[in-house]
Structures are given as structure tokens and as C-alpha cells.
Amino acid sequence: MKRAILVFTFTFAACGSAFAGDDVVSWARVYADDGEAYASLVYREGLDVASVSPGEYVDVIAPQSTLDELAGTGYSYEYLQFDCLSPELRGGRGYSGYHNYDELESDLSNLADNNEDICWLMNLGDGHADMGNIYALKIHDYEPVPEEVVLNDPNKPDILIVGCHHAREPMTVEVTLSFAEFLCQNYPSNSTVKNIVENMETFIIPCLNPDGWIYDDVEGSRHYWRKNAYDYDDDGNYFEDQGWGYGEGVDLNRNYTYQWGYDDYGSSPVWSDPTYRGPSAGSEPETQVIIGLAERVDFVSALSFHSYGEWILRPWGYIDQYSDDNAKFVEMSAVINNVIYDHLGRNYTACGGWEMYNTNGDFVDYMYGEHDILAVTIELNSSGQGGFYPDDSWIGPTCDMTDEVCLTWADWVWDEFGSVYVASGNGAGDEPGAAVVFALEQSRPNPARDVAVFGFSVPETIDGELAVYDITGRKVETVAEGPFDEGYNEYTADLSNLPSGVYVYRLVAGSDSAAKKIVVNR
Numbered sequence: 110m111k112r113a114i115l116v117f118t119f120t121f122a123a124c125g126s127a128f129a130g131d132d133v134v135s136w137a138r139v140y141a142d143d144g145e146a147y148a149s150l151v152y153r154e155g156l157d158v159a160s161v162s163p164g165e166y167v168d169v170i171a172p173q174s175t176l177d178e179l180a181g182t183g184y185s186y187e188y189l190q191f192d193c194l195s196p197e198l199r200g201g202r203g204y205s206g207y208h209n210y211d212e213l214e215s216d217l218s219n220l221a222d223n224n225e226d227i228c229w230l231m232n233l234g235d236g237h238a239d240m241g242n243i244y245a246l247k248i249h250d251y252e253p254v255p256e257e258v259v260l261n262d263p264n265k266p267d268i269l270i271v272g273c274h275h276a277r278e279p280m281t282v283e284v285t286l287s288f289a290e291f292l293c294q295n296y297p298s299n300s301t302v303k304n305i306v307e308n309m310e311t312f313i314i315p316c317l318n319p320d321g322w323i324y325d326d327v328e329g330s331r332h333y334w335r336k337n338a339y340d341y342d343d344d345g346n347y348f349e350d351q352g353w354g355y356g357e358g359v360d361l362n363r364n365y366t367y368q369w370g371y372d373d374y375g376s377s378p379v380w381s382d383p384t385y386r387g388p389s390a391g392s393e394p395e396t397q398v399i400i401g402l403a404e405r406v407d408f409v410s411a412l413s414f415h416s417y418g419e420w421i422l423r424p425w426g427y428i429d430q431y432s433d434d435n436a437k438f439v440e441m442s443a444v445i446n447n448v449i450y451d452h453l454g455r456n457y458t459a460c461g462g463w464e465m466y467n468t469n470g471d472f473v474d475y476m477y478g479e480h481d482i483l484a485v486t487i488e489l490n491s492s493g494q495g496g497f498y499p500d501d502s503w504i505g506p507t508c509d510m511t512d513e514v515c516l517t518w519a520d521w522v523w524d525e526f527g528s529v530y531v532a533s534g535n536g537a538g539d540e541p542g543a544a545v546v547f548a549l550e551q552s553r554p555n556p557a558r559d560v561a562v563f564g565f566s567v568p569e570t571i572d573g574e575l576a577v578y579d580i581t582g583r584k585v586e587t588v589a590e591g592p593f594d595e596g597y598n599e600y601t602a603d604l605s606n607l608p609s610g611v612y613v614y615r616l617v618a619g620s621d622s623a624a625k626k627i628v629v630n631r
């Protein structure tokens with residue numbers, strides 16, 4: 110890795126929207142009285158949006174002149190952190206638990222060295238400023254051909270977890286690294302981990318935007334930097350102009366090729382704006398890393414971690430519509446939210462990206478739109494937990510939660526796609542077109558709160574019944590009655606009338622029967 114010598118200059122005039130040097134910048138919450146006021150605020154040209162509550166408020170990083178202007182047009186606001194760029198606040202008090210680049214690099218290589226049978230470290234490239242490498246870990250139980258470490262085994266479903274598209278979201282580096290460590294530490298003792306490692310392939314990219322993340326430096330300078338290190342005026346000075354969301358740089362989560370710049374709404378063509386989509390679709394080295402991976406690897410599902418705001422966002426971002434696979438996305442989001450509820454006592458808001466605000470050229474739209482990959486964005490943490498920069502005390506609880514989120518999601522992906530790999534002759538030595546066998550899957554999500562999905566296979570069209578019983582053996586819910594179709598069957602049941610507890614569901618089909626446990630927890 111070559112470390113560029115960086116010269117940080119602040120040439121206010123170059124940005125076109127000159128802020129005076131004493132125009133103090135704050136993290137603030139701007140209130141909108143209704144949906145209309147919200148829309149004109151969140152799509153206001155150049156506004157650096159930190160998080161939102163649709164119809165209610167928009168959190169911004171903004172100079173006082175912008176806040177004054179908003180107040181002049183009828184918006185009220187309050188400071189979440191007045192003068193958030195002041196040197197005193199950047200000092201790093203309460204912020205020593207985050208990884209810096211050197212610590213990340215050494216933890217990644219130690220992880221690969223200490224788990225050499227299941228964990229491989231790849232360097233996928235770097236950004237414009239070449240301040241650090243974009244690393245990926247690949248976790249599975251066979252040894253790849255070294256020069257083809259990125260290639261995948263077509264017999265196994267692949268999943269992808271990405272952190273830090275946006276520089277000022279350091280928690281996303283922590284949670285992605287944490288899950289890689291979780292898989293290595295719990296293999297092979299945890300049976301779910303064992304299955305994920307042995308029957309799937311997991312790609313983890315803790316920091317897609319090392320340039321921006323290193324510059325932002327949660328423990329030190331803390332610039333509220335959002336974008337990458339794209340050097341607009343090509344003068345060799347990176348990160349020029351105001352800082353925070355403004356100035357040079359491309360918003361990596363607006364640079365993907367699918368519907369890039371769609372309708373000129375949901376990203377900006379202006380180089381200094383916080384949502385600048387770049388000079389062309391897929392122009393940035395960081396987005397090219399993801400595009401290159403997605404073109405070579407058969408991912409079936411992906412998580413992209415961001416912060417903050419407590420959201421689970423599914424397609425689409427670029428239009429006001431759900432996708433054709435919305436039911437599947439809803440189910441996946443519910444699986445994730447089930448874990449979150451256990452940890453926080455509340456759900457994240459799960460919805461279409463467009464319901465928060467429109468974006469185009471983002472990761473989720475690209476992965477799903479271009480490659481049919483079930484991808485969601487998870488916006489971690491709340492303003493009360495510190496927004497972009499939760500203090501050290503939140504790192505442990507957040508990672509504990511996301512470790513379980515990732516584990517449960519990966520297990521759901523296996524339930525969802527694993528049988529396809531087996532049934533299509535790709536796994537376990539089966540021949541293509543092998544006879545379907547009688548099999549009952551674990552219901553999902555498990556534990557279930559309201560709705561659960563039951564899947565099973567039967568070798569021929571046959572009469573039967575699938576029902577839920579309480580622990581005394583009393584039937585409490587008939588999920589489905591045959592005849593069932595030959596092959597895979599799936600039914601969804603509303604269990605909201607059942608008290609919390611352990612239940613058994615039993616499938617009877619002809620002379621075959623099987624039973625499994627399901628936990629209802631609300």
C-alpha cells in the first residue's frame with residue numbers, strides 16, 4: 110500500500126456555495142409539519158441529510174446560515190450537537206474502542222492467519238487517494254486456488270456483507286468485522302455457524318471506503334465526511350472544501366450502474382453536493398470492486414450496513430414502488446427485525462428505500478435490479494445512541510445484536526436457497542433431477558412473533574396435513590391441508606392468537622410424518 114501525502118486545504122470559494130469561515134456547522138434536527146414540508150426539505154438541493162423520520166423531521170449537518178435560511182421559510186430546528194466540528198468535540202473522548210486502519214488491517218490478517226482452514230483475506234483494490242486497501246474476507250471450509258481466491262464454488266450459495274460506503278459511519282466497520290470474528294470463533298461448535306461455513310460462502314467487506322473512513326477518523330479529527338476521495342479539480346489535494354457532506358468526493362451509494370441518475374431525482378449531478386453521483390455510472394474504484402464481485406460471484410443475498418436511523422430498507426430506491434419479490438424481502442426483513450426486537454425491545458422500520466426518500470444508483474437497487482440478489486440496507490443506531498458516532502459503550506451491544514442478525518439472516522438464506530443447490534444436483538452428490546424426498550424444514554423466522562412460514566417437500570402429490578400443537582399435544586392451528594403438490598410446498602400461518610411458548614408442528618403426508626419445534630415469542 111502506498112500512502113499518499115495529503116494536503117488539506119479549505120478553499121471556500123471553489124465550492125460555489127461559499128460559507129463564511131465563522132459559519133459554525135452543527136448537527137441539527139429540522140422539523141417538518143407535514144409530508145409536503147418534509148419532501149421539500151429532504152430533497153432540498155445540497156442539504157446534507159444525516160437521517161430522517163418521514164413527515165416529521167430531517168437530521169442534517171449544516172452551517173448556521175443554512176439553518177437560518179430554513180428558519181426563515183418556516184422550519185423550526187433544534188441542535189443535536191451545536192458546533193459539531195469544533196476541535197474540542199473531535200478530541201476522541203470516549204472513543205478509543207473503534208478500529209483505526211492499522212488495527213483493522215492487523216485484525217483482518219490475524220483472523221485469516223489464525224483460521225487458515227476457513228478464512229481467506231483478499232485485497233480488492235483501493236480508492237483514489239490510495240490511503241488503504243479495500244479488504245474482503247471469504248469464509249468457507251475449502252481451500253481456494255490462491256490466484257482465484259475471489260472465485261466461488263458454484264455448488265454453494267454466496268452471501269455478501271458490506272460496511273462503510275459512507276466515511277462517517279464507523280460502526281459499520283465494527284459490526285462487519287465482528288461477524289467475521291464471530292464465524293471464526295464459533296466454528297465448528299455452533300451448528301448454524303458450521304452449516305454456514307461448510308455449505309455456503311460468506312464474503313465480508315468491512316470497509317468499502319477506506320480513504321474516506323481513514324480521513325474521517327472517529328477517534329481523532331472527525332470531519333463528518335460522507336463521500337470518497339474523488340479529486341474533482343484533479344489538483345492532487347483530496348477532501349477539499351467544506352468538509353462533512355460537502356466538497357469533493359462521490360457518494361458511493363449513488364454511483365452504481367443500475368438506474369444511475371434516474372430522472373435526475375434521488376442523487377445530485379453537482380460535484381460538491383452530499384449525494385453527488387459521480388462523473389459517470391460506476392465511475393468509482395470502490396463501486397467497481399462491488400460490481401466486479403457481483404459479476405463473478407453468484408450472490409443470493411446481501412446486507413449493506415449504514416448508519417444511522419434504525420431502518421431496514423428494501424428495493425426500490427429509484428421509484429416509488431416495491432419490487433416483484435417484495436414478499437420475500439418482507440420476510441427477510443422480519444427475520445432480521447425479530448433479532449433486533451429481542452435486543453432493543455423495538456423494531457427497526459422496515460420499508461422500501463423510496464418510503465424514506467428516493468435514491469438512485471445505490472447498492473441495494475443495483476444488487477437486486479442487476480443481479481436478482483436479495484439485498485437490504487440496514488441503518489444502525491439512533492440519534493440517541495450518538496448518530497454517526499456512538500461512543501465506545503455502544504460498540505459491544507451493537508455488535509452483539511448484528512452478530513445475531515447476520516447469523517439468523519444467513520441461516521434464513523440457507524433455508525431459502527440451500528435446498529435449491531441440493532435439489533439441482535449441485536450439492537451433496539445428488540444427481541440433477543434426483544427424486545424429491547419427504548422433508549420438513551425448520552419454520553422461519555424462529556422464534557416467530559406473528560407470522561411464520563412452513564416449508565416441506567413431498568415425493569408425490571399426496572393428501573396430508575400440517576398443524577401446530579401445544580406442548581400438551583392439543584392442536585392449536587391447522588396450517589395447511591392437502592392434497593400437497595409433488596416437490597416443495599410452502600405455507601404462511603398467522604400465529605398471533607397463540608400465547609408465547611414452545612410449540613410443535615407436525616406434517617403428515619400419506620404414511621410419512623415429521624415434527625419440529627417452533628418458538629412463539631412476543
Ligand SMILES: [Zn+2]
Pocket residue numbers: 274275278415416
Ligand atoms: Zn450511509
